[in-house]
Amino acid sequence: MKRILHLSAATPRLGALALVLPLLAFVTVSFVIPLGTLLGKSAYQPEVARVLPQTITELREWTGDGLPSEDAFAAMARELTALGENRPELARVSGAINRVQSGMRGVLNRTARRLARTGQAGSWRATLTGIDSSWEEPATWLAIREAGARFTLRHYLHALDLEQRSGGGIAPKAADERVYTPLMWRTLLVSLGVTLLCLAIGYPIAYMIAASPPARGRILLLLVLVPFWTSLLVRTTAWIVLLQRQGVINGFLVSLGLVPDDGRLQMIYNMTGTFVAMTHVLLPFMVLPLYSVMRSIPKSHMAAAVSLGAAPLQAFRRVYLPQTLPGIGAGSLLVFILAIGYYITPALVGGRTGELISSQIAYHVQTSLNWGLAAALSSILLVAVTVLYLVYSRAIGIERMRLG
Amino acid sequence: MNQPAPHVEYRAVHKRYAESDWVVRDLDLELNRGEFLTLLGPSGSGKTTCLMMLAGFEPPTMGDIRINGVSVAGLPPDKRGIGVVFQNYALFPHMSVGANLAFPLEVRGLSADQRRERVARALELVRLEGYEDRRPNQLSGGQQQRVAIARALVFEPELVLMDEPLGALDRRLREQLQYEIRRIQRQLGVTVLYVTHDQTEAMAMSDRVAVFRAGRIEQVASPEVLYEEPQRPFVASFIGENNLLRGRIVSVERGVCHVDVGDQHIQAAHIGDLAPGSETLVAIRPERVHIAPLSMHYSNEFDAEVEDISFLGDHLRVRLLTCGSSDFIAKIPNIVGHGGILPGDTVRIGWGALDCRALEAEAL
Numbered sequence: 155m156k157r158i159l160h161l162s163a164a165t166p167r168l169g170a171l172a173l174v175l176p177l178l179a180f181v182t183v184s185f186v187i188p189l190g191t192l193l194g195k196s197a198y199q200p201e202v203a204r205v206l207p208q209t210i211t212e213l214r215e216w217t218g219d220g221l222p223s224e225d226a227f228a229a230m231a232r233e234l235t236a237l238g239e240n241r242p243e244l245a246r247v248s249g250a251i252n253r254v255q256s257g258m259r260g261v262l263n264r265t266a267r268r269l270a271r272t273g274q275a276g277s278w279r280a281t282l283t284g285i286d287s288s289w290e291e292p293a294t295w296l297a298i299r300e301a302g303a304r305f306t307l308r309h310y311l312h313a314l315d316l317e318q319r320s321g322g323g324i325a326p327k328a329a330d331e332r333v334y335t336p337l338m339w340r341t342l343l344v345s346l347g348v349t350l351l352c353l354a355i356g357y358p359i360a361y362m363i364a365a366s367p368p369a370r371g372r373i374l375l376l377l378v379l380v381p382f383w384t385s386l387l388v389r390t391t392a393w394i395v396l397l398q399r400q401g402v403i404n405g406f407l408v409s410l411g412l413v414p415d416d417g418r419l420q421m422i423y424n425m426t427g428t429f430v431a432m433t434h435v436l437l438p439f440m441v442l443p444l445y446s447v448m449r450s451i452p453k454s455h456m457a458a459a460v461s462l463g464a465a466p467l468q469a470f471r472r473v474y475l476p477q478t479l480p481g482i483g484a485g486s487l488l489v490f491i492l493a494i495g496y497y498i499t500p501a502l503v504g505g506r507t508g509e510l511i512s513s514q515i516a517y518h519v520q521t522s523l524n525w526g527l528a529a530a531l532s533s534i535l536l537v538a539v540t541v542l543y544l545v546y547s548r549a550i551g552i553e554r555m556r557l558g
Numbered sequence: 559m560n561q562p563a564p565h566v567e568y569r570a571v572h573k574r575y576a577e578s579d580w581v582v583r584d585l586d587l588e589l590n591r592g593e594f595l596t597l598l599g600p601s602g603s604g605k606t607t608c609l610m611m612l613a614g615f616e617p618p619t620m621g622d623i624r625i626n627g628v629s630v631a632g633l634p635p636d637k638r639g640i641g642v643v644f645q646n647y648a649l650f651p652h653m654s655v656g657a658n659l660a661f662p663l664e665v666r667g668l669s670a671d672q673r674r675e676r677v678a679r680a681l682e683l684v685r686l687e688g689y690e691d692r693r694p695n696q697l698s699g700g701q702q703q704r705v706a707i708a709r710a711l712v713f714e715p716e717l718v719l720m721d722e723p724l725g726a727l728d729r730r731l732r733e734q735l736q737y738e739i740r741r742i743q744r745q746l747g748v749t750v751l752y753v754t755h756d757q758t759e760a761m762a763m764s765d766r767v768a769v770f771r772a773g774r775i776e777q778v779a780s781p782e783v784l785y786e787e788p789q790r791p792f793v794a795s796f797i798g799e800n801n802l803l804r805g806r807i808v809s810v811e812r813g814v815c816h817v818d819v820g821d822q823h824i825q826a827a828h829i830g831d832l833a834p835g836s837e838t839l840v841a842i843r844p845e846r847v848h849i850a851p852l853s854m855h856y857s858n859e860f861d862a863e864v865e866d867i868s869f870l871g872d873h874l875r876v877r878l879l880t881c882g883s884s885d886f887i888a889k890i891p892n893i894v895g896h897g898g899i900l901p902g903d904t905v906r907i908g909w910g911a912l913d914c915r916a917l918e919a920e921a922l
Binding site: 452454455457458459460461462463464465466468469472473476477 | 613614615634635636638639640641642644645646648650651652661662665666709710713
């Protein structure tokens with residue numbers, strides 16, 4: 155009897171679990187796995203160790219002083235000879251090592267080609283150094299050993315503009331060699347600026363919609379939502395039409411005589427373009443949570459505050475504004491997180507000075523094929539956003555946040 | 559000696575919202591100092607609008623509102639110093655009870671000590687001592703209402719407006735709070751303008767009641783006068799229950815008129831200046847109708863057929879077919895039982911001439 159009761163209680167629980175399963179599977183496939191792979195890629199790179207196993211094993215015993223043993227030369231030569239028949243694999247490995255030290259692609263390709271033609275001549279060491287003098291330099295072998303490590307923080311160092319000193323220890327690169335940290339700071343500041351702009355523009359809009367009679371409110375809300383039905387590309391290129399040198403706004407200013415014809419304003423392909431277009435694109439994400447919160451605040455609250463003797467501005471600050479904080483938080487977090495990873499808009503209208511970190515990530519994914527570095531940059535962004543989110547949830551309380 | 563000015567005066571006040579019909583039409587009303595006056599009427603009859611105009615949230619379209627004889631036109635609501643209790647309480651959810659109550663004191667620049675003392679006193683007044691640190695959402699509906707009342711009183715206004723403050727509460731709590739509000743009002747001597755659509759509530763609490771209909775006041779009087787001497791059929795049917803019989807006045811003599819109702823003839827108190835020949839509605843309270851098997855020597859006596867009887871505890875409600883009405887109600891107090899009356903019986907009903915009133919006919 156007890157068991158039957160237990161079973162009858164367990165069955166609906168199992169049923170509920172079965173209902174959740176497709177969603178769970180979807181989240182796993184579309185979210186957990188890609189994210190995990192990404193994080194893995196940034197620190198785990200087994201290619202070189204897989205293709206050159208003996209060489210890497212031999213090099214592990216090498217102290218790093220002078221040149222490695224004859225065994226290491228022999229292993230390298232054997233594995234390169236074997237690789238010579240497998241072009242794509244060779245390309246991948248030489249690419250990976252080349253990223254640690256440039257010039258290595260040529261050395262490896264040349265050596266593999268010559269080895270296939272001539273074979274061994276004397277000791278392996280003599281053979282290799284005969285083909286290319288680079289093999290006499292410890293740096294070459296250090297690079298191979300470095301690339302052969304399955305786990306590495308190299309990409310993170312690179313992404314943070316740090317470098318490993320030859321004597322050990324980590325130090326920042328020279329100021330003029332830094333690429334990614336200035337870009338990250340810029341991305342953070344632009345995201346923050348866009349968030350503040352969206353808040354400044356979105357708050358009155360949301361208030362107006364919430365305060366309107368329902369019929370007018372619906373139309374205004376529709377106007378906020380219209381951009382969602384328009385392609386992002388169209389919206390962004392529309393700004394190009396408006397802001398470019400021969401564009402609508404410049405034309406208007408020139409026709410009014412406010413701006414001389416030869417001094418047309420540069421409002422696009424720079425930071426201004428990035429700011430304007432991103433604020434426009436992200437504005438609905440601020441307006442909607444704000445509107446949802448404002449709609450739930452009874453009109454009588456402001457009336458009550460005023461009847462109690464508070465001047466309208468005081469009533470707004472003491473009674474209305476605090477009640478909209480959850481909406482401000484939700485909207486700002488949403489806009490900030492979207493802004494920090496924004497790609498298409500800054501890429502199209504940002505030019506060189508309005509470029510954000512996402513462009514670099516895209517470049518390393520699509521063009522330079524340095525996925526490890528792209529993954530490291532993405533992971534750093536992810537950590538930054540997570541930290542921000544935690545700080546926010548401590549400060550305002552995530553349970554009070556309203557996303558609409 | 560000059561009569562002191564009324565505390566509040568509405569002078570020929572009209573109100574309409576853009577393009578809509580008049581919400582309030584030609585309103586003249588006076589509130590005396592320390593008076594509890596209720597605006598009573600069906601929803602949409604303009605009573606809340608009257609309140610909001612006095613509070614300063616809506617300007618009158620025409621006419622003038624005066625407080626202590628001085629026009630308040632152009633005075634913003636935060637400068638009027640009127641306590642307002644809203645229908646949904648309008649407590650600030652992000653503040654504790656104590657902060658809610660301290661808010662009007664804070665904007666008036668009172669010191670923290672003064673605030674604490676006044677807040678404690680206001681909470682004592684509504685019997686919620688020690689609730690300072692609670693949040694509004696931790697309170698029951700009745701407690702929230704008490705806090706709202708305390709907040710409207712804590713800055714010691716002379717005039718308090720209440721817009722259906724008990725509408726969301728259940729009946730028992732409502733009755734309890736009606737008594738409380740009345741007690742507090744008497745204790746502080748404040749003038750209260752109260753809005754409700756519940757006539758029992760209006761009768762129980764008010765010194766005077768203004769009955770609203772479609773933006774106009776039908777009658778302003780004490781609850782007793784409203785009940786006993788309604789001037790118009792709407793008031794007669796809205797306050798308590800009345801049988802209304804449509805007829806035509808035949809003759810008038812010494813305050814009593816003779817009315818033809820169908821093929822019957824009724825004697826009724828003559829109200830206003832209705833001339834013979836004019837249409838009238840004769841109002842008879844159900845509890846004034848007597849039922850007996852035999853003649854009773856009333857001025858008005860008729861045969862009636864019993865359609866239906868309901869037992870309602872303290873009284874019996876009898877639906878009768880008489881005087882051309884198939885829905886004539888009589889109430890028999892449950893003192894002697896129902897005397898064996900059954901549906902289908904023919905009985906004798908009767909009432910005095912001054913127990914019924916011939917009012918000017920109007921569409922209801």
